Amino acid sequence: MSQNGLSPRAAILRHSVLVLTSAFMLVPFVWMVSLSIKPPDESFRASFSFLPAHFYGVENYSKALTSVPIVRYMGNGFLVCASILTLQILVCAPIAYALAKLRFAGRDLIGGLVLIGLLLPHQVLSLPLFVLGYKLGILDTYVALVFPYIVSPFGIFLFRQFFKGIPDDVVHAARLDGLSEFSIVWKVMLPMALPAIIAFSIFSVVSHxxxxxxxxxxxxxxxxxxxxxxxxxxxxxxxxxxxxxxAAASALVVAPLLIAFLAAQKLFVEGMIGGAVK
Structure with missing residues (x-):
């Protein structure tokens, strides 16, 4: 038996499934990178080869950067994602704290509405959001890209689950020190919930x-x-x-997400586990 309680055969089977699944998921990315360094006449040959016979990466990436304002598109993505994430944390953290640590009438109802919000695909709300954006005169602006996502049911749920795992004695001690409820959220709860913030940040940024x-x-x-x-x-x-x-433009767009995830993967796993088991 292995240390985690699995027999060697079960461990080999599990790892084989994980390797095959990972390889299957990586195929599109491998194909994308391969296309980005190949000349046009090698893109769809009958036999696949990851490395090209003639390296064409400089030309492809140069064209991706100069033919269209891809840097401007990525800058827009950074601005929109950062704005959405900042506003989501500012809005979702106090709501999650109230649902996790405060007692008030209608708390369970609000918690149920949050769960319902998790079940609704965002596309269902696209028509009323479009009409609302038209009425407010914000269509074709950065605001139009941000305002539909300010309140995140997933963010509220994840933070609530993590906050519930923080002992109530911590909250009581902060109150005895004279902190207001909002100060407790920003000065006590959020610093302790850093793994949850990292996990939610990755989900939010990748999604948007x-x-x-x-x-x-x-x-x-x-x-x-x-x-x-x-x-x-x-x-x-x-x-x-x-x-x-x-393909070169697609690789440039994917690269920041991949780097961010690899840099924060440990905290991401901790945040997801912490929010799931509490």
């Missing part, structure tokens, strides 16, 4: 960095396009059937 549906509805100005919408525009208007630069 990759979002195409709502930006396609909310903005039409090329200067406001986030990365997915910009890449689609790049494919339709500039690249055509030249998939090398398109």
């Amino acid at each position: 960095w990759n979002d195409l549906f709502w930006p396609l509805i909310a903005v039409h100005d090329g200067n406001l396009m986030p990365p997915p919408l910009g890449i689609m525009n790049f494919k339709n208007e500039e690249a055509g059937n030249d998939y090398g630069p398109l």
Whole structure:
């Protein structure tokens, strides 16, 4: 028996499944990187080879950076994702604290509404959000890309679960020291919930960095396009059937997410486990 209680055969089977699943998930990324360094005549050969016969990466990445304002698209993505994440933490953390540590009428009802919000796909709300954005006159602005996501049911749920695991004695001690409820949230609860913040940040940034549906509805100005919408525009208007630069642009867009996840993966796992078991 292994240290985790599994027999050697079960451990080998489990790891084999994990390796095969991981390999299957990595195939599109490997194909993307391979296309980004190949010349057009090698992109769709009958036999697959990761490395090209003639390295064409410099040309593809140069075209991806110069043919369309991909840097501007990525800058828009950073601005929108950072704004959404900041506002989500500012809004969701106090709500989660109230649901986890305070007693008031309607708390269970609000908790149930949060769970219902987790079940509703965001696309269901796209029409009323579009009408609301039109009435407010914010369509085709950065505000239109941010305001639908300020309140995150997932963020409230994750923070609530993590806050419930913090002993009530910590909260009582903070109150005895004269801290207000809001001060407890920002000075006590959030610093202790750093793994949950990291986990939620990765989910939030990845979700909104990759979002195409709502930006396609909310903005039409090329200067406001986030990365997915910009890449689609790049494919339709500039690249055509030249998939090398398109794959290079996709690799550039994916790279910041991959680097951020690898840098924070330990805290990400801690945050998810902490929110799940408490």
